[in-house]
Each structure stands twice: as C-alpha cells, then as structure tokens.
Amino acid sequence: MARRIEIKDLDIHYGRFCAVRGVTLSVPARSVTAFIGPSGCGKSSVLRTLNRMHEVVPGARVEGNVLLDGEDIYARDIDPVAVRRTVGMVFQRPNPFPTMSIYDNVAAGLKLDKRRLKRSELDDVVLRSLRAANLWDEVRDRLHKPGASLSGGQQQRLCIARAIAVEPDVLLMDEPCSALDPISTLAIEDLIGSLKERYTIVIVTHNMQQAARVSDRTAFFTLAGVGQPGELVEDGDTQQIFGNPRDRRTEDYISGRFG
C-alpha cells in the first residue's frame, strides 16, 4: 500500500554533467505531489530516480538517498526490477503494447511475474485494474481487441490500468496528459483524484493549472542557466505555492514572468 518517499541530498549526473543538485524533499503517502518547472530543471530526472528508471540511460548515476518508508531503494541488495514493481510509471505518450489485446495489456505485468496466476484470478485483476482506471465501462465488450484500437485518452487510462495491475505502492506520471485532448485530460485528472486514496502519486506536468487542480503538494524546480544543474526552489501545499509562494523565482514562474 501507499508509501511515503523521502529524497535526501540527491544529485543526478549524466556522465560528467551534473543535471540535478541537492534535492531534499518529502512526498507523503496517499497524496498527489506535482513537480513543476521550466525545461531542463531536472523535474523528470528526479521523477525517474524514484524508480531507478534513469539507470536505463548510459552513464547516469545518483548520489544521495531515496527512501521508501525509510528503506533506501539504492541499497546494494535492492533489485531495480523490484523497485519498479513497487513504484510504477506512466509516460507522456500512451504506450500500450500495440499488438496485444486490451486484456493482455493489463495482464502483461502479471504474466512477466514469476508466480503463475489462474485464469480466474487474472480475470479478476484485469477487471479491478480497468475499473480503478475508469476504463471498464468503455472496454468491457471488447477486451480482446488490440490496445491500439482505443483513443489516446483511453490508451493512457489503459496504461494506468497496466501500471496498477501489479499493485504498486507509488505511481509516477511523467506529463501523462500532454498528448491528450482537454476532455481526456480531465478524465485522467479525475482518475488521479481517485487513485490517491490508494497510491502515492508524483506527477510531472508542464501545465500549471493542472498541477494546481490535481495536486496536494507542489515542488518547483528551476535552473540558474543553460548547462547549470537543476535545483529544488521550494515545495509546499499546492494552495500555498499557487496562492502565496515564498520564493520570488516561484512567483515569477507560476505568474508567467519567467524568461
């Protein structure tokens, strides 16, 4: 079940380039935390370190700690695959497995798992996950059609269903609505609101109104200049960040005075 995340003195390097420096941040369980900031500020990099997804980039490394309920996900004996099962991820562009059916897309993570589930158990998980992703009513009659036959917004909810089918504790979302139309976006936003009762959610978004609408807490990142490392400027209750930010840089960014 939902776990809290603590990031302590996190630096992220890609080869010799320091992309992010000195991030310390707490993400409470069962809440939505939004990461906002200009391009290059390191918000997506920080998000990816929360399930060690950055490690797929050659030369990427981190210093500092990321704790899940006090447990360091970078400890020597921790398997990154196990981390990614606990901390699921939804990407910017919906990426269902194109040749797989809707059903198989949701079941994909479970089929990769070592333990074998009975068909009826699998049916159960698929139903529950599609329901939780607010997609069940729209696909119940065509579970065996390809995932690619769905609209963009439905595909993204399918990816969310796939992510939650393996019962993660944390859901990371990297600009999950930036490829979607406004109605699909609102559907995803509603879904985020209901998912936070069970999961810890961290969302990166370029849409500040979206951050203001969906998140409980907001963290603002920026960078001093091109080639400089990204840094966390301030984090706090979303209402405070958008109503009365403490740092001038936050105010300038959210008010559109940036650049």
Place this chain on the structure above:
Amino acid sequence: MRTAFREELDLITASVAGMTELVAMAMDRATVALLEADLALADQVMTGDRRVDSLRTDLEDRCVALIAQQQPVATDLRLLISTIHLAGDLERMGDLAAHIAKIARRRHPHSAVPAQARDVIAQMGDVAHSLVTTVADVLEGRDVELAAAMETEDDSMDALRRKLFTIVLSPGWAHGTAAAIDATLLGRYYERYADHAVAIARRTVFVATGNHPGPVRR
C-alpha cells in the same frame, strides 16, 4: 512574457488610482458644499457619482475577463480579486459623498450644519481627506506600514463622531429635530467613508503579503 496581461494589470491598477482620486475629490467638494451651502458644487458631486459607479462595473468586468482568460495566480490573482472588492468600497465612498451633497442640497439656501457643529464637521472632512489621500499612497506603493498607520487615523474619525453626538444630545442644542437628524446622518456618512478607506488599505496588505491583517480593532 505575457506582455498584454501585464499591461492590462497595470491599466487596472491605474483605473483604481483614478477612481480613488474621484472619490477623494467628491468628498472634498461635498464638505465644502455642506459648510458653504454651495448648491452648484453639491450638484457636481451628485452628477460625478455616476462616473464612479460606471468605473466600478467596468473594473469588475475587466477583472473577471482577465481571470477567465489568463488564469492568474499568486500576487496577480490576489490583486484582481482584491480589486473587485475594493472597487465596491470606492463606489460606496462615492455614494457617501453624494449623500452628504444631498443633505447640503436639501437645506439650501441655508447651511445644513449649525454653527455649533461646524468645527467638528470640518474636522471630519479633514480626516476623510487625509485618509483617502493616504489610501492612494498605500495603493500606489502597496505600502503595508502606511496601511497599518491608517487605523489610528480612523480612530480619530470615530472620536469626532462621538463628539458630534455629544453636541446634538446636549441640552444646549437649539436647532430642532431635522437638524439633529442631519447631523447624525452626516456623522454616520463621514465615519463610514473612513471605514471603507481602511478596508481598502487592509485589502492592499493582503495583495502585498498574502496575509489578511488581524481583526479590525473596535
């Protein structure tokens, strides 16, 4: 960035300053009209109030449009929401000046203020003038300290109003019921005018700091 938005915010701030100037002038003229029984000046105040009223609706429309189109946040949002409120305060201040002008008009060619109360009313006019001038500065500089200082000045308005009551209620009052009612209403109008000025100052503190100043001292 957001040049058009920033320009419109500046224009809205300028309109508030203009409206403040109008209600300051209205009160100055109303006080003179009252003390000098100047009918032409009283009429000017009452006509001028229509302009203040239309400025208020205009400001409100512009704030609503900007909120809808630009999704302002932080200081910008506080400024727009506060402007909607304080435009209402300013409109009310214009109305109160017009009420005073109306009393001057009703008693013409006589003065509505008996000699006994003249000093107090003149002082109330002075304090009103001073408060509205200060509020213009508070708005212009978003001056939090000056805003706080206004509350003390408002206290002196309240003291003057009590003094006016004492005069009207004294056995020496020889000007009849109608004049007593006029004096009582006038006291009320000046005092309310000052309260609205203080309310505007307090809203300006909210715009500048994001915090509401503490409860009004009474």
